[in-house]
Every structure is written in structure tokens, then in C-alpha cells.
Amino acid sequence: xEGHAEAFLYSTALGLGLIAQLVMLLxxxxxxxxxxxxxxxxxxxxxAAFCICKVCLKPKTDLKAQWLRQPLWFKAVIVITLxxxxxxxxxxxxxxxxxxxxxxxxxxxxxxxxxHGILNRQLVEDYSSSNLPQNxxxxxxxxxxxRSEILSQLILGWLMSILALLAIYVAIKSFTSxxxxxxxxxxxxxxxTLSWLIYSAKMDLGYVMFExxxxxxxxxxxxxxxxxxxxxxxxFLGLAIGSKYHSLLAxxxxxxxxxxxxxxxxxxxxxxxxxxFIFGIISLTLGSPSLIKNLYLTGDPFYPMxxxxxxxxxxxxxxxxxxxxxxEFIYAMVFGKQFVMAPLYMADEPLGFxxxxxFPFLSIRELRKYKxxxxxxxxxxxxxxxxxxxxxxxxxxxxxxxxxxxxxxxxVGARTRSSLSSRSxxxxxxxxxxxxxxxxxxxxxxxxxxxDYLIGKMSKSEYLSNNIFDKPGGTHIxxxxxxxxxxxxxxxxxxxxxxxxxxxxxxxxxxxxxxxxGTDIDSFxxxxxxxxxxxxxxxxxxxxxxxxxxxxxxEYVILAHKDEYLEHQYSYGDQHVYRIRYEVASNE
Amino acid sequence: xxxxxxxxxxxxxITFAWLLYGFVVLYxxxxxxxxxxxxxxxxxDF
Numbered sequence: 001x002e003g004h005a006e007a008f009l010y011s012t013a014l015g016l017g018l019i020a021q022l023v024m025l026l027x028x029x030x031x032x033x034x035x036x037x038x039x040x041x042x043x044x045x046x047x048a049a050f051c052i053c054k055v056c057l058k059p060k061t062d063l064k065a066q067w068l069r070q071p072l073w074f075k076a077v078i079v080i081t082l083x084x085x086x087x088x089x090x091x092x093x094x095x096x097x098x099x100x101x102x103x104x105x106x107x108x109x110x111x112x113x114x115x116h117g118i119l120n121r122q123l124v125e126d127y128s129s130s131n132l133p134q135n136x137x138x139x140x141x142x143x144x145x146x147r148s149e150i151l152s153q154l155i156l157g158w159l160m161s162i163l164a165l166l167a168i169y170v171a172i173k174s175f176t177s178x179x180x181x182x183x184x185x186x187x188x189x190x191x192x193t194l195s196w197l198i199y200s201a202k203m204d205l206g207y208v209m210f211e212x213x214x215x216x217x218x219x220x221x222x223x224x225x226x227x228x229x230x231x232x233x234x235x236f237l238g239l240a241i242g243s244k245y246h247s248l249l250a251x252x253x254x255x256x257x258x259x260x261x262x263x264x265x266x267x268x269x270x271x272x273x274x275x276x277f278i279f280g281i282i283s284l285t286l287g288s289p290s291l292i293k294n295l296y297l298t299g300d301p302f303y304p305m306x307x308x309x310x311x312x313x314x315x316x317x318x319x320x321x322x323x324x325x326x327x328e329f330i331y332a333m334v335f336g337k338q339f340v341m342a343p344l345y346m347a348d349e350p351l352g353f354x355x356x357x358x359f360p361f362l363s364i365r366e367l368r369k370y371k372x373x374x375x376x377x378x379x380x381x382x383x384x385x386x387x388x389x390x391x392x393x394x395x396x397x398x399x400x401x402x403x404x405x406x407x408x409x410x411x412v413g414a415r416t417r418s419s420l421s422s423r424s425x426x427x428x429x430x431x432x433x434x435x436x437x438x439x440x441x442x443x444x445x446x447x448x449x450x451x452d453y454l455i456g457k458m459s460k461s462e463y464l465s466n467n468i469f470d471k472p473g474g475t476h477i478x479x480x481x482x483x484x485x486x487x488x489x490x491x492x493x494x495x496x497x498x499x500x501x502x503x504x505x506x507x508x509x510x511x512x513x514x515x516x517x518g519t520d521i522d523s524f525x526x527x528x529x530x531x532x533x534x535x536x537x538x539x540x541x542x543x544x545x546x547x548x549x550x551x552x553x554x555e556y557v558i559l560a561h562k563d564e565y566l567e568h569q570y571s572y573g574d575q576h577v578y579r580i581r582y583e584v585a586s587n588e
Numbered sequence: 589x590x591x592x593x594x595x596x597x598x599x600x601x602i603t604f605a606w607l608l609y610g611f612v613v614l615y616x617x618x619x620x621x622x623x624x625x626x627x628x629x630x631x632x633d634f
Binding site for chain 1 (some may be wrong): 592596598603618626
């Protein structure tokens with residue numbers, strides 16, 4: 001390892017990946033019990049402490065002298081970034097309120113823990129997302145067991161974002177100055193897209209982090225040409241594959257790319273094939289536990305990747321149909337708007353314009369030195385951008401590895417020595433815009449409740465009540481309804497017509513794609529029966545969110561037959577729970 | 589001190605233009621909201 005940043009990045013990332021694999025092993029054998037996971041954590045902690053003792057932690061360089069050498073604008077960039085990191089840390093220390101996290105990414109680990117394992121066929125039916133790659137779910141399980149879902153948020157959101165920042169920094173540092181490397185990493189970290197991903201327990205940042213570690217090591221291999229570095233990079237790619245299916249694209253492109261590169265450099269066919277084969281096998285082996293789980297439970301190792309687009313399909317996001325839409329798509333990803341400033345319906349935040357400031361300084365001569373690796377990366381970038389563009393989720397968060405690579409290569413190939421010098425006006429302009437951006441991103445997250453919670457003046461239940469359960473205009477199931485649901489029989493299963501945010505609900509509380517199905521009430525009731533739903537929940541505000549949205553053309557067949565098939569059980573505010581009258585369906 | 593070449597000046601101008609364009613498109617509508625939030629944080633409510 002060249003420096004402390006590399007040592008910290010790769011050892012932490014690898015440690016997290018290995019912990020995820022070990023926890024998954026416990027999940028396979030049905031040992032998800034508090035004491036077992038706690039014992040595993042303690043053993044790993046002792047091993048880690050033993051390893052850390054062996055490493056000299058004394059900094060090699062004088063940090064104070066380095067700080068004094070930096071120009072004022074760059075000091076401002078460092079301070080703004082550190083401030084933003086602290087703000088996000090404080091955000092992540094408060095209870096999880098992110099919708100996707102409580103609907104899926106925390107609900108699934110919660111059910112894993114309730115079932116004491118990951119092999120549960122009912123869960124396959126209930127949450128297709130429970131079959132997504134498992135590494136990050138396992139870290140969530142770990143967080144929930146050791147403390148609570150807040151720790152899961154700290155690991156999956158905050159820690160992963162710091163490691164992703166470091167991965168960008170480390171990748172660029174090998175090629176150019178530390179100043180450019182830090183600036184590029186800071187611009188990646190402060191993108192609007194990342195702001196809400198950090199403050200959540202979603203999967204995106206973990207996968208991006210593992211994949212950027214892989215690319216950063218691949219770049220190192222390209223400089224050093226040592227096979228061992230290539231094989232270590234394959235470990236990180238394997239961990240990325242075990243975190244999100246998107247990484248399979250990187251495996252395909254890089255395997256083919258390096259094989260051609262070896263042949264082009266007159267390496268014998270056998271040597272080229274063996275090296276590429278070992279690279280691929282390491283990646284697939286590390287990524288395989290999740291695939292094996294799916295193969296065992298569903299017969300399809302990549303389930304549910306090729307099984308439809310989920311609820312978002314038909315909800316108005318699949319806008320791009322031809323390659324000619326590419327400029328429009330890129331504009332939308334960068335600005336979150338239609339050209340020039342028309343509003344765009346998008347379930348994500350834009351990338352922003354700051355990560356692309358190195359492009360005007362690109363030097364072809366500089367880039368030519370790395371043309372082989374740039375060609376491989378470019379093919380990957382083009383393919384992932386097109387794949388996401390044509391998907392039903394054309395959102396910036398799904399192209400983050402491509403964005404990370406664009407930032408890395410633009411910083412590596414940029415000649416900014418004089419333009420970003422000590423008294424650079426451009427440097428000050430960047431620092432100023434960055435300050436505004438951080439302010440803009442941080443302010444919406446500030447609330448008196450958050451401060452009160454962090455200083456211990458407000459309880460978690462009170463915080464959740466104020467901020468999601470009973471928030472005016474909110475659509476999450478409210479406190480009174482939560483209490484009512486908790487009093488329902490243990491075998492109750494509730495179908496949610498609107499959001500289905502089930503993490504804080506004490507009974508299975510799910511949303512299914514067929515709530516929007518056509519006009520056939522018999523088919524709807526039969527599907528409910530098949531899934532053993534006993535009750536239906538909806539809120540007037542939640543329903544209005546879907547039926548009143550001009551981008552969606554959705555209807556709820558059950559609401560047209562409410563009086564016939566539903567029996568009212570309980571209402572509070574605008575939220576209602578009904579029992580499904582299966583006896584009516586069977587009489588007919 | 590080495591004098592900046594035309595190409596360098598052009599690159600800096602393009603970058604400034606990009607920053608300005610990006611800021612206007614992404615944030616112009618939000619500037620008022622942000623200013624209001626800053627005042628709100630300082631205790632001024634309106």
C-alpha cells in the first residue's frame with residue numbers, strides 16, 4: 001500500500017465485504033440470532049484490533065505543513081467538504097425516514113431476522129427485492145442486531161459514502177496531484193444525487209463503493225502491470241456483484257477488454273486466457289453466494305432481474321425510447337430538468353454540473369497514455385448509460401459508477417496546473433459554488449426535531465411520529481393506525497394500496513404490482529387470496545398521490561368495488577383498514 | 589511567470605460559462621428559497 005488513504009480504503013472495504021459474506025453464511029444455516037451475530041462481531045473485532053496493532057498509524061507526512069502549503073480556495077474546499085461530511089453524519093444518526101429504505105431495504109433484513117435466516121420462500125413471494133444481491137442486506141442485518149436500523153443507515157449511507165469518496169481520491173492520486181484528486185472526490189461526494197442516498201439505508205452507495213474500489217485497483221494494475229493487483233481488484237468486483245446486479249456488466253466488459261488488451265500486447269493466448277479466467281472466477285466466486293441463494297429458492301440465479309420492472313413500470317418514468325434521446329437523457333441526469341429549465345418528473349436528484357468541471361481542461365495527449373484502460377472504461381460507461389436510459393428507472397443513482405469513472409478520467413486527463421494554481425480565480429469560483437451547493441443540500445435536512453433527538457431531548461418514537469407517522473400531508477401509516485395494526489391477530493397480512501412502508505409496521509404490510517391491475521375484480525381478489533392477504537389498507541392522501549398524478553394512468557379496481565368486497569375495520573384520520581370479504585367472491 | 593496561452597484562457601472561460609449555466613439552470617429558482625432558509629435559520633421569519 002502506498003499510503004494511509006489506500007490502506008484505510010481497501011482494508012475497510014474488504015473487511016465490510018468479508019463481514020457481509022460471513023453474516024450471509026449464518027443466514028444460510030439459519031443462525032440469525034442476536035447472540036450468534038454478536039459473537040461473530042466480537043471475534044471479528046478482536047481479529048481487527050490485533051491486525052491494527054501491527055500497523056503503524058503514525059502519519060508519514062506533516063499534515064500541518066501540508067495544510068499551510070495549500071491555497072486559500074483549496075482550504076475552503078476542504079473545510080466545506082468536511083462540514084458536509086459532519087452534517088451528513090448527524091443526519092444519519094437520526095432515525096431512518098427514507099421511503100425506499102423503510103419500504104424495502106430495511107423491511108427485508110427485518111424479516112430475515114424474524115425468520116432467523118435468509119432462506120424463506122414466503123419472503124420470495126412477499127418481496128421480490130429480498131432476492132437482490134445480499135451483501136448490503138447482510139450489513140443491514142449486522143447494524144440492526146448490534147444496535148438498530150440507525151446503525152444500518154450509518155453503515156450503508158454514511159460510511160459507504162466516505163469510502164466511495166476515498167476510492168475516487170485514491171484512483172486519481174496515482175496519476176496526478178493530491179489537490180486535483182481531493183477536489184474531484186469532493187465534487188463527487190457533494191453531488192445532489194448523493195445527498196439523499198447518504199441519508200438513507202439504500203443499496204446504491206455500497207455497490208458504488210465496491211465498484212469504484214475495483215476500478216481504482218484496475219487503474220493501479222494498469223500502471224504496475226502486476227497480476228496480483230488485477231486479482232485483488234477482482235475481489236472487489238465480486239463484492240460489488242454481490243451487492244447489485246449492475247456490476248455484472250463491469251465484469252463482462254472488463255474481462256473481454258483485458259483479454260483483448262493482453263492479446264494486443266502480444267501476450268500468449270494461454271497466458272491471456274488464464275489471467276482473464278482467474279480474474280473472472282475470483283469475481284464470480286465472491287459474488288456467487290447471492291446467486292446460489294436465488295438458484296436454490298427460485299431456480300433463477302439472477303432473480304428478479306429479468307422478471308419485469310416492479311411498480312415503477314407504468315408510473316411514468318420510462319421516457320427514453322431511442323438512442324437519439326441520449327442528449328435529452330444526459331441533460332436530465334445532470335440538471336434534473338428538460339432542456340432548458342422545464343420541470344422533469346424524476347424520482348431522484350440530479351448529478352449537478354460541478355463533477356464535470358474538468359472536461360474543458362482535457363488533454364488528448366495526456367489521455368493517450370492510458371488509451372487501453374480508457375477504451376475499456378468508455379465501453380463500460382456507454383453500455384451502462386444506455387442500459388439505464390432504456391430501463392424503467394432512468395435515474396442518476398443508477399449510473400453512479402459511470403459518473404465516478406468520468407470524474408476519475410477527466411481529472412486524470414486534465415491539465416489544470418496553472419488554471420487551479422494558488423491564486424486561481426476559477427478555484428475561488430468552484431469553492432463558492434460548492435459552498436452554495438452544500439448549503440442548498442443541507443438546509444432541507446435541518447429541523448429542530450433533529451437537534452432535539454441528537455441531544456437526547458426527544459425520544460425516537462416522538463421523532464418518528466413528528467417526522468413520518470403523523471407528519472401533516474404525509475402518507476406513512478400513522479401512530480394510531482400502527483397501534484391498531486399491532487393489536488390485530490398475529491396471522492394478519494395487509495395489502496397496502498399506496499406506499500407499503502412496512503419497516504415500522506408490526507404485521508406484514510406489503511404493496512403488490514397487481515393493485516393497479518385493470519378492471520377485473522375477480523382476478524384481483526383471487527391474487528389477494530393466493531398471497532394470503534387478510535386486510536387492505538389505504539390512505540386518501542396516498543391514493544390521491546397515485547391517481548391524481550398526470551404522469552401515471554393508474555386505477556384501483558378494488559376501490560370501485562369497495563362496498564361489495566371490503567368490510568370496514570378501523571379508520572383514523574384519512575387512513576383506513578378493511579377486511580377482505582373472500583366469502584363474497586366464493587358465493588359468486 | 590509564464591504567460592497563459594490562448595487555449596488555456598479559452599478553457600478557463602468555458603469552465604466559467606459552464607459554472608454559470610449550471611448554476612442558473614439548477615439553482616436559480618432555489619436561490620430565493622435558500623436565502624429565505626438562511627434567514628429562517630438566523631431567526632428571521634416572514
